[in-house]
Amino acid sequence: MRLLVFGGSVFLSRTVAQQALQRGYDVTCASRGVSGSPPEGARHVTLDRDDPDAMASLRGERFDAVIDVARRPSQVRHALRALSDRVGHWTFVSTGSVYADTATPGQRVDSAPLLPPAPPDADESDIGLYGQLKVSCEQVVAAARGDDAFVVRAGLIGGPHDVGDRFSYWPLRLARGGEVLAPGAPEDDVQVIDVRDLSAWLLDGAAQRLTGTYDGVGEVTPFGRLLERVAAGVGAHSHLTWVDQEFLVGHKVEPYMGERSLPMWLPLPEYAGWSSRDASSAYAAGLRCRDLAETARDTLAWERDSGREHPVNAGLTEAEEAELLAAWHERQGEPGS
Ligand SMILES: NC(=O)c1ccc[n+]([C@@H]2O[C@H](COP(=O)([O-])OP(=O)(O)OC[C@H]3O[C@@H](n4cnc5c(N)ncnc54)[C@H](OP(=O)(O)O)[C@@H]3O)[C@@H](O)[C@H]2O)c1
Incomplete structure (x- = not known):
């Protein structure tokens, strides 16, 4: 070829x-x-x-x-x-x-x-x-x-060599341990595809002369399940604190990407369709998605090898996260963890 x-x-x-x-x-x-x-x-x-x-x-x-x-x-x-x-x-x-x-x-x-x-x-x-x-x-x-x-x-692509940091934030953050601010609710859907799975399917498509239009997206996954697979992949034992959307918006946390953001989080119901696409035609045409634990493990390994500073293009700094968690616990009338 x-x-x-x-x-x-x-x-x-x-x-x-x-x-x-x-x-x-x-x-x-x-x-x-x-x-x-x-x-x-x-x-x-x-x-x-x-x-x-x-x-x-x-x-x-x-x-x-x-x-x-x-x-x-x-x-x-x-x-x-x-x-x-x-x-x-x-x-x-x-x-x-x-x-x-x-x-x-x-x-x-x-x-x-x-x-x-x-x-x-x-x-x-x-x-x-x-x-x-x-x-x-x-x-x-x-x-x-x-x-x-x-x-x-x-859709959102994650994996080694991602310089956009939207998926990478989570393996890096969970690997650091401690109390982790998780956005929205564990049942909110997210969708991420491993760059290697998408790439393999593009090459299969070329080899088989596949034609037509498809969504190249990962499986619809509840955010809680995603973070569980990320934790499994990076060997983390973090404690998740789910913080609701209203609080995040009120504290000027950006959704999805950029500075002071929570990557992969999107406001609902406005973006309920973004991460819940029905890609059954792509799966029927051969797209296969690996366990996101593997994506997380390999992304973390690449990030550590690359020596990049974090967060770069998306996510909260340690100080921002700590400040938000303290404010959340105060609002809930709870002691911080
Ligand atoms: N990343 C995601 O999560 C995501 C989500 C949805 C869709 N996509 C789509 O997926 C695709 C891949 O995105 P990516 O960010 O991963 O791209 P990429 O692999 O980083 O590719 C960009 C390439 O284009 C080259 N390039 C840029 N400007 C050029 C120019 N003027 N002339 C010649 N070459 C040029 C760059 O090299 P040089 O700069 O050296 O020229 C680079 O090799 C895009 O079509 C994007 O729309 C990505």
């Missing part, structure tokens, strides 16, 4: 390239080279996809499959224009952020409404337009390939 991976140097696309090499594929990674290098053994073509002529670096080449993780419609358009008729199978990695309705639980890929595409003159670097830009990217893929493309709308 001659595979072209756009990116290949950071997280999902890097994992795809790594696994493809392990499968014995001939792997080319195309990126600017500013976020790191592709895995050893891959050929690296240096190009900037914001340059409309970037694809000239791949002129005349043929690939059995392409995997693209772009966020900008113009990049997707240029790639398809230059390469589509010289590529057997095309995968586009999209996102659950394309969906318009975040509130209704159990939505399916074939019936869930989408956001409108981004306006044609939109600033493609505007992170506030992320979901709409991905809708536009999907439309560009459909215009070029018709039904002959594999479009995977990823």
Whole structure:
């Protein structure tokens, strides 16, 4: 298999390239080279996809499959224009952020409404337009390939090499031990997929020439169960204190990501649909999800090896968590633990 991976140097696309090499594929990674290098053994073509002529670096080449993780419609358009008729199978990695309705639980890929595409003159670097830009990217893929493309709308991805910290916060926090502030209620649903499982399925899809649009998400899991699996994976014996949503909102804790946040927590009922997608069509098409204890264990090992400071992109600092727990216990009329 001659595979072209756009990116290949950071997280999902890097994992795809790594696994493809392990499968014995001939792997080319195309990126600017500013976020790191592709895995050893891959050929690296240096190009900037914001340059409309970037694809000239791949002129005349043929690939059995392409995997693209772009966020900008113009990049997707240029790639398809230059390469589509010289590529057997095309995968586009999209996102659950394309969906318009975040509130209704159990939505399916074939019936869930989408956001409108981004306006044609939109600033493609505007992170506030992320979901709409991905809708536009999907439309560009459909215009070029018709039904002959594999479009995977990823949900929250966790695992080694994640620099977003949304899942990683939990293995790191539980491994530190002590009293842990857990957000919302143990029965609230979350959904996270191990980057290696998503990546393996993308490669299986390319090998089997799978087409169609799917949600690439983990199994719907109650938050309490997720933290139990994380604790099992990192060998932690922490004590969880569940703090309700109203208190967190009142104390200006951000949901999901960013500074002073509780990763993976989302306000309900507004986001009850975000982490409860019915991905049965993806599972029927071969997506398999490992025990999240393994994801937690390997994420922690990678974080420790990487020497990164924490929290970086998401989560509470130790001081913020301690202050919030003290205020919570005071409100409950309880002594702190
Ligand atoms: N992470 C999540 O939880 C999550 C959730 C839902 C959906 N997704 C989707 O999953 C996909 C993977 O996301 P990721 O964050 O894991 O990506 P990633 O693997 O980090 O890939 C980004 C790659 O694109 C390259 N790149 C960026 N700008 C470029 C440019 N102008 N020209 C050429 N190459 C460029 C980067 O290398 P250089 O910077 O060196 O160029 C890097 O290798 C995305 O499609 C995202 O929308 C992710």
